[in-house]
Structure formats: C-alpha cells, structure tokens
Amino acid sequence: MSGDGRLLTGSQALIESFLQEGVDTIFGYPGGAIIPVYDALYDYRDRLRHILVRHEQGAVHAAQGYARVSGRVGVCLVTSGPGATNTVTGLADALMDSTPLVLVTGQVGSALLGTDAFQETDFVGITQAVTKWNCQVKSAADIPAAIAKAFYVARSGRPGPVVVDITKDAQCAVAPFHYERITSIRSYVPSCAPDPQQIADAAALIDAAQRPMALVGQGVMLGNAEQELVAFLEKSGMPAASTLLGLSVLPSDWPHYVGMLGMHGNYAPNIKNQECDLLVAIGMRFDDRVTGDPAAFGCNAKIIHLEIDPAEVDKIVHADVAVMGDVKRTLPLLAERIRQRDHKAWIDELLACNRIEFDAVIRKSLHPVGGRIRMGEAVDTVARAYDRDAVLVTDVGQQQMFAARYFGFRRTRSIVTSGGLGTMGFGLPASIGAKLGAPDRDVCLFVGDGGLQMTIQELATISQSDVDVKIILLNNSYLGMVRQWQELFYDRRYSFTEMANPDFGLIARGNGIAYGCVERREELAGAVAEMKAHRGAYLLEVRVEREENVFPMVPAGAPVSAIRFE
Amino acid sequence: MEAMEKEQEYIITVFSENKVGLLNQITTVFTCRNVNIESLTTSESAVLGIHKFTIVVRTTASKVERLARQIEKKIDVLKAFVFRPEEVVQQEIALYKVTRSHNVELLVRRYNVRVLEIDDDYIVLEKTGDKSETGELFDLLRPYGVQQFVRSGTVAIIKSRRELLNEYLRERERLEELEKREQTI
Numbered sequence: 001m002s003g004d005g006r007l008l009t010g011s012q013a014l015i016e017s018f019l020q021e022g023v024d025t026i027f028g029y030p031g032g033a034i035i036p037v038y039d040a041l042y043d044y045r046d047r048l049r050h051i052l053v054r055h056e057q058g059a060v061h062a063a064q065g066y067a068r069v070s071g072r073v074g075v076c077l078v079t080s081g082p083g084a085t086n087t088v089t090g091l092a093d094a095l096m097d098s099t100p101l102v103l104v105t106g107q108v109g110s111a112l113l114g115t116d117a118f119q120e121t122d123f124v125g126i127t128q129a130v131t132k133w134n135c136q137v138k139s140a141a142d143i144p145a146a147i148a149k150a151f152y153v154a155r156s157g158r159p160g161p162v163v164v165d166i167t168k169d170a171q172c173a174v175a176p177f178h179y180e181r182i183t184s185i186r187s188y189v190p191s192c193a194p195d196p197q198q199i200a201d202a203a204a205l206i207d208a209a210q211r212p213m214a215l216v217g218q219g220v221m222l223g224n225a226e227q228e229l230v231a232f233l234e235k236s237g238m239p240a241a242s243t244l245l246g247l248s249v250l251p252s253d254w255p256h257y258v259g260m261l262g263m264h265g266n267y268a269p270n271i272k273n274q275e276c277d278l279l280v281a282i283g284m285r286f287d288d289r290v291t292g293d294p295a296a297f298g299c300n301a302k303i304i305h306l307e308i309d310p311a312e313v314d315k316i317v318h319a320d321v322a323v324m325g326d327v328k329r330t331l332p333l334l335a336e337r338i339r340q341r342d343h344k345a346w347i348d349e350l351l352a353c354n355r356i357e358f359d360a361v362i363r364k365s366l367h368p369v370g371g372r373i374r375m376g377e378a379v380d381t382v383a384r385a386y387d388r389d390a391v392l393v394t395d396v397g398q399q400q401m402f403a404a405r406y407f408g409f410r411r412t413r414s415i416v417t418s419g420g421l422g423t424m425g426f427g428l429p430a431s432i433g434a435k436l437g438a439p440d441r442d443v444c445l446f447v448g449d450g451g452l453q454m455t456i457q458e459l460a461t462i463s464q465s466d467v468d469v470k471i472i473l474l475n476n477s478y479l480g481m482v483r484q485w486q487e488l489f490y491d492r493r494y495s496f497t498e499m500a501n502p503d504f505g506l507i508a509r510g511n512g513i514a515y516g517c518v519e520r521r522e523e524l525a526g527a528v529a530e531m532k533a534h535r536g537a538y539l540l541e542v543r544v545e546r547e548e549n550v551f552p553m554v555p556a557g558a559p560v561s562a563i564r565f566e
Numbered sequence: 567m568e569a570m571e572k573e574q575e576y577i578i579t580v581f582s583e584n585k586v587g588l589l590n591q592i593t594t595v596f597t598c599r600n601v602n603i604e605s606l607t608t609s610e611s612a613v614l615g616i617h618k619f620t621i622v623v624r625t626t627a628s629k630v631e632r633l634a635r636q637i638e639k640k641i642d643v644l645k646a647f648v649f650r651p652e653e654v655v656q657q658e659i660a661l662y663k664v665t666r667s668h669n670v671e672l673l674v675r676r677y678n679v680r681v682l683e684i685d686d687d688y689i690v691l692e693k694t695g696d697k698s699e700t701g702e703l704f705d706l707l708r709p710y711g712v713q714q715f716v717r718s719g720t721v722a723i724i725k726s727r728r729e730l731l732n733e734y735l736r737e738r739e740r741l742e743e744l745e746k747r748e749q750t751i
C-alpha cells in the first residue's frame with residue numbers, strides 16, 4: 001500500500017494512480033465533464049506526457065499502437081457524452097485484438113445521472129459489449145481502487161480494453177489517497193495453472209505426428225513467449241505459420257517459417273492445410289479470415305489448442321487437446337515432454353509450395369514490368385530501405401494485405417494492424433502511438449486513400465506533438481479492397497468505390513508535414529530514400545496501379561485449400 | 567456434427583459478485599447468440615455477498631458449454647455451472663386469480679392447491695411444482711374464468727454431494743495465498 005493517506009481531489013488521485021501504474025503517456029481530449037482532471041494534469045506536465053489528439057477515436061487507436069509495440073497498457077482520457085461515444089470504435093477494435101487499454105471518461109455529476117443531463121450518456125451501458133470490464137465511480141475515495149482493478153484486468157489474462165467512468169463530483173471531492181496494486185480478483189481467473197495431463201496428451205500427439213504445423217498467433221507476443229516458442233519449434237522440428245496479428249513473433253527468414261495464414265496469406269499453409277495430420281494452434285483463435293470454411297479447416301488433422309481464454313476453446317474448431325494457460329508457461333512444459341524431431345522433407349514440401357506462389361504471384365508483385373507502380377513493390381522498396389527492421393503500422397484494405405505480405409520482420413512487436421475489427425482509419429492514429437511506444441524504432445505506416453481520410457485530422461496531432469512517423473499513402477483512388485470484391489464477385493459493378501481525392505500534398509503541408517509524391521517506378525527508390533533521410537514526419541504519396549488485386553486469395557467461406565492465384 | 571445434436575433443456579446456475587448491470591451482461595450472452603431464455607431468476611446465494619442466477623434454456627450440449635464459458639468470461643462472474651434437469655431439484659411457483667365457483671373449490675381440494683386469498687367474487691390460488699404441473703392446473707381452471715395468471719422462473723438446487731461454488735472459492739483462496747507467498751519470496 002502506498003499513497004500515505006494525504007488528502008487529494010479525485011482528479012489528483014486519478015493521476016497519482018496512473019503514476020503508481022507506471023503510466024508515462026496519455027492520449028486524450030478535454031471537455032466539460034473531465035475539466036477537473038485536466039486541471040490537475042496541468043501540475044503533472046513534467047511527469048506525464050499528454051498527447052492532444054484531434055478526435056477521440058484517434059486517442060484510442062493511438063493508445064492501441066502504443067500498447068501493441070510496448071507491451072504496456074495504453075491510457076486514454078476523454079469527456080462524457082460525445083467524447084465518450086467517439087471512442088466506441090476503438091474499444092471494439094481493442095477488444096477484438098486483445099489490446100490492453102484503460103479509458104477514463106468523464107461523466108455528469110452523480111446527482112444528475114439518469115436525467116438526460118447535458119452530455120450525459122449511459123457509457124457503462126453502451127460499452128458493455130466492447131470492453132473486457134467497465135465500471136462507474138461516483139466517489140473520490142473509490143477512484144484508486146477502480147483504477148487499480150482497471151489496470152489489472154486490462155493487462156492480465158487475455159488483455160483487453162477497460163472503461164472507468166468517473167462522475168464530475170467524484171473528480172472534485174477530496175479523499176485520503178491510498179494506492180494498492182491489485183494482483184487478484186476473486187471472480188476472475190486470468191489464466192489457469194498448466195495441467196500436466198493436457199501437456200502429456202499434447203506431447204503424445206506431437207510425437208506421433210508426421211505432418212504437423214504450428215499456427216502462431218498474437219498470444220505468443222502478449223505472453224512475451226517468443227523465446228519459448230522458438231525453443232519448442234526447434235525441438236519439435238515442425239514448421240510454423242503465422243496469423244496476421246502473430247506476424248513478427250518469428251523473424252520472416254526463420255528457416256521453418258512457412259508464411260502467413262488466412263484469406264490473403266501464403267500458399268503453403270493454406271494449400272497444405274488438409275494434408276496436415278496435426279495443427280498446433282498457439283495463442284490464436286481461428287478467426288474466419290484464417291479458417292475459411294471451419295468444417296474443412298484441418299479436417300484431416302488432430303488439433304492442439306494452446307489458449308489462455310477458456311471461451312475460445314472449441315468455439316470455431318474442435319480441439320482434440322486443449323492446453324489451457326499462459327503459453328509462456330505451457331510451451332516450455334510441452335517442449336520438455338516432446339521428442340527432438342526433424343521434419344525436413346515435410347518442410348521442403350511446404351517451401352516448394354511457396355516457390356510456386358513466388359512464380360505465380362510474388363515475382364509479378366515485387367518486380368512488375370511496365371504499368372504503374374504496384375503496391376507490393378512500394379512496400380518492398382520501403383521495407384528494404386529500412387533493412388526490414390522498422391515497425392509496420394497499417395490501415396485496412398489492399399494496402400494492409402500487401403504490407404503484411406511483403407514488409408518482413410526481424411523482431412517481435414513490429415506490426416500494428418487492425419485484425420479482428422478491420423477498422424479503416426486505425427492506421428494514422430495508431431502510428432502515433434507506435435512511435436511514442438517505441439521511440440528508438442522507425443515507424444512506417446501504410447495507408448490507403450480511403451482510410452487516410454477517415455482519421456486524417458490526426459496529421460495535426462503528429463505535427464503538434466512532433467511525432468516522427470513515415471506515412472506511405474498507397475493511392476489508387478479507389479476503396480480498393482471493396483473494388484476488388486466487386487470486380488471478382490459482383491461483375492465489375494464498381495458501386496460507389498471510386499474516390500475523387502483531395503490534394504494530399506496541400507493537406508500535408510497545411511499541417512506542417514513534409515510531403516513527397518511519386519508516380520514513376522524509376523523514381524520510387526529515390527523518393528523512399530528522401531523520406532527516410534527526412535528528420536520528422538513525412539507523407540509519401542505513391543500513386544499506384546488503380547485496379548490491382550491482392551492475391552493469393554481464399555474466397556470467403558471456402559476451404560482454405562481453395563486458395564487461388566488469380 | 568453439431569447440426570445433428572438435439573436441443574435439450576439445461577439449467578445454468580451462475581454465481582457472481584453483486585454488481586449493477588451484471589444481469590444485462592449475462593442476458594446479452596444469450597441474445598447475441600440468438601438463444602432464447604426460457605426462464606431466469608436471481609437471488610442471493612448461500613454464501614454472503616454472492617449472487618445466484620438460475621437460467622433455463624433449450625439448446626444443444628456443445629452450445630450450452632460455450633454459453634457458460636462466455637458467461638464466466640465476465641470479470642464479475644465467479645462461476646457458471648451447467649446441469650441437466652435430472653441433476654437438480656427445481657420448482658416454480660404459479661399464482662392464479664379465478665372467479666369463485668363450486669367447481670373451482672372442488673379442484674382446490676383435489677389438487678392440494680394453497681388458497682392465498684378469498685373474496686366474494688374471486689379466489690387467489692398458489693401452486694408449486696414444475697412447469698407441467700402448474701400448466702396443467704391452469705388448463706383445468708381456464709373454463710371457470712382465470713382472470714390473472716403468473717408463473718415465477720425456475721429455482722433450482724443442485725443434487726450433487728459436492729458443493730461446487732465452495733470448492734471454487736477454496737481453490738481461489740489457496741491460489742491467492744500461493745501468489746502472495748511467491749511475491750514475498
């Protein structure tokens with residue numbers, strides 16, 4: 001217990017509680033119902049960095065970016081009513097992608113609750129479906145305990161977003177301050193202790209398998225279990241594929257890495273899915289963008305599911321053995337129990353599939369002849385300029401898939417992308433948080449012309465807070481991913497997907513951000529070099545081929561083995 | 567595989583902290599998966615400060631397990647247990663307001679129904695039993711004019727010799743002790 005019981009206002013208690021939790025950065029936007037907290041914050045400017053965003057959705061996405069690269073809890077502060085409702089998309093995104101966040105919202109005075117007071121919304125009610133936990137605090141004395149619980153819930157077990165809604169009178173009242181970090185809650189079991197029987201059963205399946213494959217998800221990153229994963233994979237000798245959110249857990253050039261799963265993933269893990277006799281899912285949740293038709297997914301394989309969240313087991317795909325608990329603890333136990341194996345022939349078979357993909361798709365993507373610049377080559381050019389060691393942030397759409405496929409990674413926590421919710425507008429604010437969360441690293445954002453315009457106001461945040469992010473706008477003047485579906489499945493009827501875009505150069509410069517534009521292949525590498533050399537934020541607009549498609553592709557709902565090259 | 571599974575009645579008992587808004591959190595687990603709740607009651611449990619929900623649903627064996635896991639995922643929920651009807655003792659209570667008549671009074675005697683109130687014009691009856699028993703009485707009374715009818719949700723007591731909630735609470739305490747010791751070491 002600390003805090004020595006000195007008298008503080010609720011607002012001061014809130015900020016002191018943040019400090020107790022090690023918070024150094026807050027993303028926020030003030031307003032009437034949170035003014036007392038902002039007033040208190042004024043005295044803490046030397047200890048707490050506050051980033052003033054331009055829209056509350058941006059605050060949440062920025063906090064997500066911060067949390068994803070740093071492994072810490074992202075923190076946001078907004079006012080009641082419209083300030084609060086503006087965050088809902090971000091909360092939903094964070095819940096889907098298991099991102100630890102604490103959002104503090106102001107609320108009208110407790111005497112006014114339920115009276116349709118000015119800027120009152122039932123925010124605890126509204127966010128029930130998009131938070132891991134939420135609560136309302138109506139007295140200053142209750143603030144420290146609520147914040148302690150919020151941080152504990154947000155970061156423990158399967159992480160997620162938490163909302164603490166604080167009435168204005170609670171922010172202003174005075175109470176003795178005590179702070180006690182929480183390490184357990186009676187009604188909540190963040191992760192269970194490993195079960196030796198489950199480990200033994202899983203080990204037996206692994207030892208018996210001839211064509212096993214590991215499916216690596218973000219859970220490995222969230223559990224800081226990258227080394228444990230590699231040790232397990234090296235002993236088992238099995239190949240590994242990654243989900244979109246699991247990218248960068250394994251270096252892209254790791255010898256037994258066979259590529260990305262999913263709709264626009266690599267050929268080998270999809271086409272060979274039904275030939276596997278064992279799938280070892282590690283911290284992943286069988287999203288339908290990964291499984292395609294779940295009935296066909298791994299239909300000839302036994303399935304082992306290493307998972308922290310009991311609600312995920314058997315939700316989509318039946319697990320023959322569920323190994324419950326934190327992968328940081330279960331992976332080493334499993335590695336201990338299994339035989340040292342070598343699956344060289346099987347891995348060669350998989351790598352051969354990826355060479356087929358290279359010939360059918362990748363070469364054309366990275367080294368096209370003629371025509372305008374392609375998204376793939378733009379991604380590859382940027383990635384090479386940064387020696388494949390930058391943090392990749394993406395928005396949503398074609399550019400997201402090209403970036404995920406071709407960027408490449410050397411270290412963990414190097415990708416920030418909206419997977420489960422697929423939120424356009426995520427990228428720009430998330431890149432701000434990513435840079436602040438990993439200040440020593442280069443941060444490259446790939447964003448489409450559509451998605452950029454969803455949160456484009458955050459350019460001003462970048463400018464005001466002097467955030468060094470490199471923004472690569474892949475401009476096809478289309479809502480490209482939707483246009484692709486219209487081309488392939490809707491008879492080329494391009495219903496409202498063409499964009500007449502603004503002058504992005506004027507917008508960048510209007511926000512005090514350096515800008516470059518490239519249209520010709522010969523000038524691409526030079527333009528990228530110029531962007532890289534620039535100190536500070538930079539927007540590089542790449543005018544790309546307008547009607548390019550992302551391939552390979554698994555048609556929605558089809559078995560993943562129905563993956564096609566065109 | 568699941569398409570072949572047949573729907574059955576299940577009783578889910580949920581133990582939780584007594585927190586505002588939790589009822590809504592629990593019911594949305596069912597509504598967003600399009601599962602109809604047949605009945606729901608809430609009350610205190612035998613353990614001080616712990617609340618109990620008794621929920622009756624018709625669904626399949628695998629779905630009901632998933633529903634329970636989703637309910638348990640709520641931070642303020644301690645535990646959700648799933649039972650088949652034969653594993654519990656369950657009761658409902660039904661009240662009937664019926665026009666007075668000779669036939670009604672005969673039924674009252676024959677079916678061992680409690681009389682709660684008698685007026686010149688009407689009589690209020692109470693019957694405890696399962697849904698079919700209270701429903702049967704309703705059908706018998708109907709010809710004589712049932713003016714009001716109300717039936718409570720199911721309340722259920724688990725038959726097992728083991729007290730699952732207490733076991734859970736003891737296990738939690740043991741783990742917390744362990745954790746504290748680890749931290750002091």
Ligand SMILES: Cc1ncc(C[n+]2csc(CCOP(=O)(O)OP(=O)(O)O)c2C)c(N)n1
Pocket residue numbers: 395396397398399400422423424425447448449450451452474476478479480481482
């Ligand atoms: C908020 C939101 N609205 C709509 C969509 C549906 N959607 C998915 S991708 C996409 C097109 C994105 O276009 P753009 O940002 O230009 O990227 P591109 O696909 O062209 O690379 C749309 C509209 C979405 N994912 N998110």
Ligand SMILES: [Mg+2]
Pocket residue numbers: 448449450474475476477478479480
């Ligand atoms: Mg576009």
